[in-house]
Amino acid sequence: xxxxxxxxxxxxxxxxxxxxxxxxxxxxxxxxxxxxxxxxxxxxxxxxxxxxxxxxxxxxxxxxxxxxxxxxxxxxxxxxxxxxxxxxxxxxxxxxxxxxxxxxxxxxxxxxxxxxxxxxxxxxxxxxxx
Numbered sequence: 001x002x003x004x005x006x007x008x009x010x011x012x013x014x015x016x017x018x019x020x021x022x023x024x025x026x027x028x029x030x031x032x033x034x035x036x037x038x039x040x041x042x043x044x045x046x047x048x049x050x051x052x053x054x055x056x057x058x059x060x061x062x063x064x065x066x067x068x069x070x071x072x073x074x075x076x077x078x079x080x081x082x083x084x085x086x087x088x089x090x091x092x093x094x095x096x097x098x099x100x101x102x103x104x105x106x107x108x109x110x111x112x113x114x115x116x117x118x119x120x121x122x123x124x125x126x127x128x129x130x
Contacts (some may be wrong), residue, residue, distance in 0.1 A: 001073075003038040004073065005034050005075050006075070007106060008095065008105065010076055010078070014080035023052055024116065028113065030057050031109055034075050035106055038120055043055075047089075049089055061082065062088075
């Protein structure tokens with residue numbers, strides 16, 4: 001079942017770091033897949049992140065860490081980052097702890113993608129026509 005994918009403001013910043021790396025398409029493809037199939041795009045996490053899910057990106061190099069709302073209609077992405085041992089999982093737990101009971105500031109996947117395209121387009125030099 002298709003779901004709405006939202007990225008926390010921290011996850012938007014995480015994704016922005018990969019925009020110039022040449023790997024952005026790998027991440028966007030996984031986020032679109034999350035939008036298409038919902039929680040089945042990822043696998044469950046354990047430990048202190050029970051109820052959370054991860055998506056493996058690349059050759060096991062990166063992770064997308066997300067949660068689903070109770071109705072499983074909205075996926076909230078909390079972290080997009082390097083696997084680097086357990087650092088991405090620790091970052092997810094810290095971000096949630098910092099929020100407390102507040103809801104994260106989020107942006108829709110479509111909004112994030114449009115912003116990335118606009119930033120990329122504004123960075124290109126335009127050819128002069130004579």
